[in-house]
Amino acid sequence: AQKVTQAQTEISVVEKEDVTLDCVYETRDTTYYLFWYKQPPSGELVFLIRRNSFDEQNEISGRYSWNFQKSTSSFNFTITASQVVDSAVYFCALSEIYNFNKFYFGSGTKLNVKP
């Protein structure tokens, strides 16, 4: 069965600190996609990144970076020099390829960035 685990329920940091959000997944599929979404208080999901299971290269986008390690089934997300605007709930998700792309979301990590 597909499962995504975000063990950190809530994290609080002070502005300019770096923070890493953990994501561990389980799947029997050999091909799948992994995602990170940001959900601000408004509720709308904001797409951050998609990673194909065949591509283990790390990715950096501005202050955001992602570390995908298939060997440990982890897809961690790091925010460098956090800002108050980064405060939100972050979801990691796994998408199937062959079943209408069903999404399986983790439980989310609430990030509080204090000034």
Add this chain to the structure above:
Amino acid sequence: GAVVSQHPSWVICKSGTSVKIECRSLDFQATTMFWYRQFPKQSLMLMATSNEGSKATYEQGVEKDKFLINHASLTLSTLTVTSAHPEDSSFYICSARDPESTYEQYFGPGTRLTVT
């Protein structure tokens, strides 16, 4: 990127009434749409998969007679919460799959339902 809209963005209804939520793909034809439910401070839980022209597939534990899903066209899926009760109060999010892509799925902005 593609846009998915939901209407209404929020709704308050009385217990025992029914409420319909619309999900539209605005610039692509979505053969498959999904409905999610999110309780406060919880994750998104998939309720059902909606395929155009056929019956929706519900996840285990979701009452199909209570949550009626209709995907009558390639750009519109509706979720009707029948005989709503306060415990149905939640944030409902739809997503639409772009058939031109193997992975793209676009999420709507969500509908907040409050049943009094």
